[in-house]
Amino acid sequence: MDARMNATTGSANRCERPLVMRCGAFGDMVLLTTLIRRLHARFGLPVDIVASGPWTEPLLNGQPGVGEIFLLRSRKTPYWFDRTQQRVVHALRARGAGPTWFCDAYGTGRELLTRARIPEDFVVDVRRCPGVPGQHFVEYWLYIGSVMPAAFADRPAVGAISDEPGCALEISDAQRSELHRWLDRGGLGGRPLLLVQAGSKRTMRGGRRKRRSNTKFWPEERWAQVIRAMREDCPQHAIVLTGVSRERGFNEDIARLASAADVFNVAGDLTVPRLVALLAHAEALISVDSGPAHAAAAVGCPQVVLFGQADPALYRPWGLSKPHVICLTGEVAGTPAILGIEAHTVIEAWRRLPRRKQP
Numbered sequence: 001m002d003a004r005m006n007a008t009t010g011s012a013n014r015c016e017r018p019l020v021m022r023c024g025a026f027g028d029m030v031l032l033t034t035l036i037r038r039l040h041a042r043f044g045l046p047v048d049i050v051a052s053g054p055w056t057e058p059l060l061n062g063q064p065g066v067g068e069i070f071l072l073r074s075r076k077t078p079y080w081f082d083r084t085q086q087r088v089v090h091a092l093r094a095r096g097a098g099p100t101w102f103c104d105a106y107g108t109g110r111e112l113l114t115r116a117r118i119p120e121d122f123v124v125d126v127r128r129c130p131g132v133p134g135q136h137f138v139e140y141w142l143y144i145g146s147v148m149p150a151a152f153a154d155r156p157a158v159g160a161i162s163d164e165p166g167c168a169l170e171i172s173d174a175q176r177s178e179l180h181r182w183l184d185r186g187g188l189g190g191r192p193l194l195l196v197q198a199g200s201k202r203t204m205r206g207g208r209r210k211r212r213s214n215t216k217f218w219p220e221e222r223w224a225q226v227i228r229a230m231r232e233d234c235p236q237h238a239i240v241l242t243g244v245s246r247e248r249g250f251n252e253d254i255a256r257l258a259s260a261a262d263v264f265n266v267a268g269d270l271t272v273p274r275l276v277a278l279l280a281h282a283e284a285l286i287s288v289d290s291g292p293a294h295a296a297a298a299v300g301c302p303q304v305v306l307f308g309q310a311d312p313a314l315y316r317p318w319g320l321s322k323p324h325v326i327c328l329t330g331e332v333a334g335t336p337a338i339l340g341i342e343a344h345t346v347i348e349a350w351r352r353l354p355r356r357k358q359p
Contacts, residue, residue: 004214013096021050022103026291038145044158058272076108092116121150138165138318166320167298171280179277182264192237197287199247215308216288222351224257225343231260243267283355293317304349
């Protein structure tokens with residue numbers, strides 16, 4: 001094996017650690033924890049990651065099984081005009097070739113692994129591993145973790161490998177401490193919390209609130225009805241509206257229409273580690289299909305999730321700890337659409353959802 005590795009790479013550099021290339025949204029990277037966990041168990045070594053997006057490093061850094069993270073700014077910019085691509089390729093050459101999983105179904109960025117001198121028979125390319133039609137992505141990543149590159153096909157697993165599907169994120173003591181300081185500053189310390197994630201990355205794309213073009217948009221008036229029902233059911237709880245900075249105005253409109261006490265809009269004040277810790281701390285979440293919904297499942301938070309065009313059979317939040325998750329779908333003119341979900345349907349689901357007690 002060593003001789004073949006040296007011959008094919010043209011270098012003495014090699015690396016025993018597995019490498020995964022996956023450039024995805026926040027939720028995509030949460031789903032990827034299933035693959036990371038499986039490869040970590042199989043090799044007994046940290047899994048290095050090539051990815052993009054400012055959320056990836058704060059989300060995955062320090063998680064069990066995660067090694068070095070190599071970040072790209074873009075995969076679509078021509079190579080010679082993108083210094084992050086050049087830096088990643090240089091770093092991968094210095095790291096050395098080893099077992100690699102390329103996890104982009106459209107093939108974007110595949111040439112970077114070639115530039116990094118990683119041979120074809122060192123790479124599992126998901127484009128050649130279609131999986132089973134209708135398979136949930138958690139199950140798919142579990143399957144991909146069982147596929148070995150041709151050059152490593154005979155390599156035995158280091159230890160026992162679990163087939164238990166599900167995403168998982170761990171919360172560090174530092175995260176918990178920082179969260180409690182933040183809660184205390186905002187007047188939320190010691191209070192039971194319920195979370196609402198009304199927006200998604202599409203909500204304010206381009207600086208304007210998207211409605212017709214946003215398949216995950218659910219009207220402010222319906223969110224307000226849901227919040228009033230939450231307040232009626234849980235008069236002692238604080239209701240916290242989460243999101244990124246560009247969703248703050250959306251949340252403000254929802255809170256104004258709800259006209260309910262103790263509704264806190266924290267959009268824009270949540271770093272990724274703080275958001276994940278908050279999801280691990282809260283009693284429950286109501287959310288559109290979003291990255292935070294996947295992160296909530298990964299930390300065991302019960303939730304109601306509103307789906308638009310995406311199929312819950314493929315994308316429902318799926319946590320390793322099996323938290324309660326109720327997925328809602330609707331139709332408009334016979335087509336799957338989030339606008340087909342009525343407020344009373346969400347309220348009924350919310351009232352069926354078993355909430356957990358905060359630690």
